[in-house]
Amino acid sequence: MIAKDLEDYKGFFPANPTPVFEGEGVREDALRAILEYDIENGAGGFWLAGTTGEGPILTERQRRETAEISSDVCKGRVKTIMHVGGITTDLSIAGAKAAKDSGCDSICLLPPFLYAIDEQGVLDFYKEVSDACDNLPFFVYNLPQITGIEFVPGNISGPGQVSMDKVVEQVPNVAGLKHSAANQAMIPVFKNMGLACFSGNGFLPLPSLTLGAVGTVDAPLSIIPSVYNELYNAWISGDIETANEKQNEVTRKVSVLKSYNSAADASKILLTQILDVDCGRSILPNRRLTDIEIKELLSRAKEAELI
Numbered sequence: 001m002i003a004k005d006l007e008d009y010k011g012f013f014p015a016n017p018t019p020v021f022e023g024e025g026v027r028e029d030a031l032r033a034i035l036e037y038d039i040e041n042g043a044g045g046f047w048l049a050g051t052t053g054e055g056p057i058l059t060e061r062q063r064r065e066t067a068e069i070s071s072d073v074c075k076g077r078v079k080t081i082m083h084v085g086g087i088t089t090d091l092s093i094a095g096a097k098a099a100k101d102s103g104c105d106s107i108c109l110l111p112p113f114l115y116a117i118d119e120q121g122v123l124d125f126y127k128e129v130s131d132a133c134d135n136l137p138f139f140v141y142n143l144p145q146i147t148g149i150e151f152v153p154g155n156i157s158g159p160g161q162v163s164m165d166k167v168v169e170q171v172p173n174v175a176g177l178k179h180s181a182a183n184q185a186m187i188p189v190f191k192n193m194g195l196a197c198f199s200g201n202g203f204l205p206l207p208s209l210t211l212g213a214v215g216t217v218d219a220p221l222s223i224i225p226s227v228y229n230e231l232y233n234a235w236i237s238g239d240i241e242t243a244n245e246k247q248n249e250v251t252r253k254v255s256v257l258k259s260y261n262s263a264a265d266a267s268k269i270l271l272t273q274i275l276d277v278d279c280g281r282s283i284l285p286n287r288r289l290t291d292i293e294i295k296e297l298l299s300r301a302k303e304a305e306l307i
Contacts, residue, residue, distance in 0.1 A: 002174055002194050006137070008079055009106075009175065009196045010214040011044025011232050012205070014222035017267040018053045018066055019279040026065040030279045034271055035073045038222055042229030044215060045079030046070060047108065047178065047198075051143070052219040052263045054283045055083040055095075056110070063095055067102035075103055081139055085110040089128055096133035106137035106175060111149045111162065122149060122162045126171045137175035140167060143200070144181050151177065153189045164190065178217045187211040203254050206247040209235050219263045220254045223270050223306060227253065256300045262287045269294055273307045 016038065019030035035046065048070050049055030049063060058066065067082050074080045082104040084095030092109065099107050109129055111122045130138050144150035150161050157163045168174050179187060180200030184207070190197040191212035199208030202218030205228060209215075221228050231246035260266045265282035266289060272279045281288050289297065301307045 002168060006175055006196045009045065009081075009137075009198075012042070012215050012221045012225070012228040013045045013047050013079070013081065013198065013217045014038050014043055014225060015047040015050045015052045015217050015219050016222040017219070017264050017271065017279065017282075018049055018055070018058060018062065019268060019271075020058070020062050020283065021280065022283075026062055026069060027278065027280055028065070028069055030271075030275070030277050031066065031069050032073055033275045033277045034222060034279070035070060037271075037275060038225045039074070039078055041225035042233075043078055043221070043225055045081060045105075046074065047081050047083065047217040048104070049083045050108070050141070050178075050217075051146070052222075052267060053083065054264050054286060056085060056087065056113075057283050057286070060091070060094060060098075064098040064102070067099050067104050071103035079106065080104045081106045081108050083108045083110070083141065084129065084133075085141070087114065089125060092125070092129045093132040096129050096136075100133040100136055104136070106139060107133060108139035108141050108178065110141045110143060111147050113147045113149075117149075119157055119162045119166070123166060123170050126167065130171050130173065135173040138171060138173050139175050139196075139198075140164070140177035142177050142179045142181050150181055153186065153193065164193065164195075168193065168195075176214070179213075184208065184211060187213050203251060203258070204247075205231055205250060206235065206243055219267050220250075220257050222267060223257060223274070224250070224253055253304050253306050256297070256304050256306060259300075260289060260293065260297060262289055265289050266297060269297060270301055270307055273298065273301075 019027035082099040176196030234242035
């Protein structure tokens, strides 16, 4: 069934990187700085420990600390959606319980990955994890290009697909989804199901809003929060001219970040410059940029007024 009280799940939700000490815990000062920076610049909430947040490869300690610190910063101010997925059901349940105990507002969850699984297996997995956190509002993570599983509307699904209608029927308190699949035409269909559908495409926030998305979740939002905030507010107020101008600015700036096949590392490098606090590097085996690439990234970022 669909969760109630979804009114506050709208706007731009940065999928921020998770700053960690290698082999240890979270860099608390850096995580707090990132969250405060984005809140001050209009973030409606956060998508924590997702793909850019390196959630599936965080240690249990790092994941628990991420939930605790983020909840402490955000509680009563903006919404927190904590990704809790792990390689096993037990790890995912542990993450869900940590999110609940830490005071996170809701959870999100990739479907099982690596091992092949059918539709009912995904539904069972989602229900078990949701039950473990007393049915916090639950967001599906639709990322088929990585997981090999796509969530689709309707009751009929093909190979590699899961019916979103069945998710709503079988998983308590489904709130919505982050739709990162290529077919953005599904956004209005999910909206008409009563779901809070966030677009996972940081390149195209304005087109996504016109299709019915409640907002956007992606890595670049953490780097240039004010631009996304201005775009969203312009859209809400009906100022389409300003919204289009901001969309053009987003396209120009995001193209720099997306040029590097390491969103976590690039985001941490840029945020270290913006916030003047060490955000660390990506978690191996996530690729780290070379010294030459870092120099190029910073040069291009300055030219594009990212930093």
